[in-house]
Amino acid sequence: MQKENLFHPNDRLLLAVSGGVDSVALCELCKQAGYYFSIAHCNFQLRGEESERDEAFVTKLARQYDVQFYVKIFDTLVFAKANKLSIEEAARELRYKWFAELTGGQGSDALKYIVTGHHADDNIETVMMNFFRGTGIIGLRGIEPKRGNIIRPLLFARRSELEQFIETNGLQFVTDDTNLQDDYTRNYFRNKIIPLVNESFSEAANNVLKNILRFKETEILYQQALQLHKKKLLEKKGNEVHIPVLKLLKVIPLATVIYEIIKEFGFTSHQTDEAIALLKSGSGKYIQSATHRVIKNRNWLIISPLQTMEAGNILIEENDADIHFEAGKLKPEKLSVDNFHLSTDNNVAMLHVAVISFPLLLRKWKHGDYFYPLGMTKKKKLSRFFIDQKLSLTQKENTWVIEMDQKIIWVVGMRIDDRFKITNSTTHILKITYLPK
Numbered sequence: 001m002q003k004e005n006l007f008h009p010n011d012r013l014l015l016a017v018s019g020g021v022d023s024v025a026l027c028e029l030c031k032q033a034g035y036y037f038s039i040a041h042c043n044f045q046l047r048g049e050e051s052e053r054d055e056a057f058v059t060k061l062a063r064q065y066d067v068q069f070y071v072k073i074f075d076t077l078v079f080a081k082a083n084k085l086s087i088e089e090a091a092r093e094l095r096y097k098w099f100a101e102l103t104g105g106q107g108s109d110a111l112k113y114i115v116t117g118h119h120a121d122d123n124i125e126t127v128m129m130n131f132f133r134g135t136g137i138i139g140l141r142g143i144e145p146k147r148g149n150i151i152r153p154l155l156f157a158r159r160s161e162l163e164q165f166i167e168t169n170g171l172q173f174v175t176d177d178t179n180l181q182d183d184y185t186r187n188y189f190r191n192k193i194i195p196l197v198n199e200s201f202s203e204a205a206n207n208v209l210k211n212i213l214r215f216k217e218t219e220i221l222y223q224q225a226l227q228l229h230k231k232k233l234l235e236k237k238g239n240e241v242h243i244p245v246l247k248l249l250k251v252i253p254l255a256t257v258i259y260e261i262i263k264e265f266g267f268t269s270h271q272t273d274e275a276i277a278l279l280k281s282g283s284g285k286y287i288q289s290a291t292h293r294v295i296k297n298r299n300w301l302i303i304s305p306l307q308t309m310e311a312g313n314i315l316i317e318e319n320d321a322d323i324h325f326e327a328g329k330l331k332p333e334k335l336s337v338d339n340f341h342l343s344t345d346n347n348v349a350m351l352h353v354a355v356i357s358f359p360l361l362l363r364k365w366k367h368g369d370y371f372y373p374l375g376m377t378k379k380k381k382l383s384r385f386f387i388d389q390k391l392s393l394t395q396k397e398n399t400w401v402i403e404m405d406q407k408i409i410w411v412v413g414m415r416i417d418d419r420f421k422i423t424n425s426t427t428h429i430l431k432i433t434y435l436p437k
């Protein structure tokens with residue numbers, strides 16, 4: 001605790017105690033060190049009578065230490081199914097949410113830190129799992145001794161050392177029989193993979209621990225280099241991030257830098273190649289995560305939130321219904337020429353479907369934009385068009401355009417482009433209605 005500067009000796013600790021070797025050793029070590037602590041126990045109701053046995057054991061343990069005791073019973077299976085999580089993920093989410101509630105108080109008596117019994121063997125297993133998961137350098141540094149208000153002070157100790165400590169001090173503990181089963185990923189590595197590796201490399205576990213220390217320092221250098229790249233490449237514009245393609249193409253190593261940029265927006269390592277392919281694709285191409293899109297727009301990659309009210313660059317797909325954005329709402333619909341009435345309303349665009357390809361891009365106008373105003377055969381810059389329309393500065397700042405393949409189709413609420421107007425050959429029409437806020 002002193003070496004890692006984990007907390008002040010007078011801080012109040014919440015020990016997460018299952019009743020196993022590691023958490024019992026944690027309790028005794030904190031007691032012998034004179035730290036003030038309370039005990040919290042999670043009953044996940046996953047092991048029938050064993051779960052009840054563990055709860056009773058930890059209740060008795062808290063009485064022996066004469067400390068405050070908290071217990072919570074979770075319906076883990078129901079929670080996992082409802083949230084489409086594995087049992088491991090569900091249990092982790094449930095316990096840390098509860099621990100956060102217990103340590104969220106104010107004042108000198110409030111519990112400040114959550115303390116867990118993770119030890120060196122847990123760290124070895126974590127690093128090996130992360131290696132095969134493909135988490136990159138950040139996953140190879142292993143479990144951190146301190147993250148936020150979560151402390152793990154036993155990472156220096158192997159499990160065998162904790163077992164020896166338990167025996168020396170005559171302490172009782174309970175055994176989780178599921179640790180011997182291979183149903184969970186961690187157990188599989190613990191019971192199968194690591195023993196097999198040890199058959200060929202007897203010092204494998206200790207070598208992994210040494211590598212963890214090296215990886216921690218390597219990751220510091222890695223992050224420093226990465227921040228330099230991000231500083232040169234990323235331009236924050238509202239809720240979006242804009243990246244110049246030409247600059248990005250010069251970056252080495254390209255794949256690593258792109259992955260580290262996009263992963264913060266919910267993209268996986270498997271989407272890195274798709275993001276690289278965008279660099280040489282046409283405007284309007286994109287990839288998508290659960291929360292964001294990376295859109296190619298001319299010489300830029302734009303990382304934009306899916307929530308269109310937050311975005312400055314919004315893709316319109318062929319079958320989209322209402323599109324809500326900062327300035328109001330767009331309502332696109334396809335019509336046959338036999339079923340429409342020509343509108344002269346500036347908030348309605350009537351476009352020739354045959355010359356339109358999706359997706360379209362809805363964005364704010366920018367200097368240098370031009371189009372061919374309806375009825376004209378020569379192009380006109382939007383800045384000049386706005387002067388002709390006698391727009392105020394505020395009106396200019398709030399003007400949006402719809403673009404396709406770097407061609408502006410419609411200056412929203414004002415004028416369509418002549419190249420997309422209805423002609424005698426038109427059979428179907430794309431009607432887009434703009435409803436301002």
